[in-house]
Amino acid sequence: MAPEAQRQALRLVDRSPSITGAEIVAELVPPPQFEHASFESYRPDLNFPSQLEAVERLNSFAQAWRSQRPSGFFSRTRKPKDDLPGIYLDGGFGVGKTHLLAALWHTAPGPKYFGTFIEYTALVGALGYANTVKQLRGARLICIDEFELDDPGDTMVMTRLLGELVATGTRVAATSNTPPNSLGEGRFAAVDFLREIQAMSANFETVRIDGLDYRRRDTAGNAVAVPDESLRHMVGTLLERGSRVTDDGFGALIRHLGTVHPSKYIKMIQAVDVIALTDVFLLTDQTDALRLVAFIDRVYDAEIPIIASGLPLGEVFDAEMMAGGYRKKYLRAQSRMVALTTGELPPHAD
Template identity: 60%
Template structure:
């Protein structure tokens, strides 16, 4: 008799301390350093970005300011308080961001754009800012520009934090299939953050995906009997496997705050999903994106039956306003289901 667990039986609760303490680099980037980032010699911008980020992150003192952040007063600083890395998938942006976090001193945080907006949603704006205040460095991976409300809220929050001496490092979420491979992302970023723009130095990182992973291809699919056998086999190997239907997972995600999705995955080695199908509800689709981001961070393989997971975003979702999110998720689903 094999034993598995069910994700829908896990009910993690919101706890401010736990949410904030989870703002650290994903496990695969714990050892990320500038000296183990290997730039592609065919793309000099990678080596340049490494050099600039290392200099930026090694600054242990806060920016010296005179007057208000947005006032017409003189600022004295050796380096802008913000750096933005612009580029496609697989060129090492997250590695460099994590390396920056790893060498920075003092109080520091690392998370995706969604993690920070989820933090605000869970704690409220005032408490979220209070929790992050005093940080020497805040790293934001995959800064998203597709929700004006979230962008304005993040701009306001970062403005308060920068005014207190916090330094910000951010990356874009531009997928390789996007027009111009993200060459317009930096301009979009600076336009959307408006008042903060003058406090950011933008760095373009060119290159091809070192994983040779794109949004092309398809997730591996098992038959119902193959999935049952795979779950049994992996359980017998001593692995901790979760087994749920796709619909039950989607329904459960609606009851759990995205900021604690990571706690659904604690101790898991494999995720099994049965009867996967195309999603037509965009709210369900966006919850799945947030969940898969955490699964990818934890590098937990997925086995599934039904429709390919990489084809679950139905209708015009993949071509709509959240195109970047869905393409990133598709890329990650292909990797997780074919690992």
């Protein structure tokens, strides 16, 4: 391949991937940054004792795998905490819920699965309900990060799926997002979660994790935008280093995200080292904004740095969105975009 061809930037808008059920199952593991997550590596904020208490409760939950006592999921009487087959981590974004969920997954014996709510519902869409149950049956642990409460239909499907799985001994651990019109920054998340999962609620122990967003503990909390000419120079330098860089206009990317199911966003960013976005602007359409949130979640999981020009990415959601029912999702996305965009030349990926 000619040197000039090697230095050509890629474009996300040229990627319209498909995804199979087998590929989804293969991805049901913790994201790369949590590949080695453990209870010992969790860094609690000592100003919030509930973080250490959460580690203790999850360790206790993990002890059940050493016991042979069965625990039916739909028993008529509530079980003691240590016997409950489900545990729900309740707290704001950035307090380490995903780290602890991944640490629990690493502690559990296999077979086991770890994925977002979107990944599990996409699996049902790809395989069908009966084949999804067959695929996941026998799992010792199912971890569900970002359990979505916005869509009653999807929630009912997941409730039914989990009910069938845990009836045969599978244990479940979950975190969730706050549903529409709940502005409590996580305070109401547990109540909403337990209400939505209905028949299973009495079998979940809720573990509250208080604290501040760890991504903002030691930073000013700004997503940096760079001038267009600086962005062009950075892209050129990265390409000369051999980095795999995508270069897209922000508006074009937002339009393209509307043509790709969110479960496929992970494949859009495969084999990408750095994402460059030009002419970032304020979003006023909530559908576009929620697609960006889902996309940023996958970029954050893949630890791909972003360089961007125009409006700082942390400011793309308008005031009406930030005051509305999806406020918590936008705040989480803002936090992640702050972590991903520094305005400095990202290091070359090995």
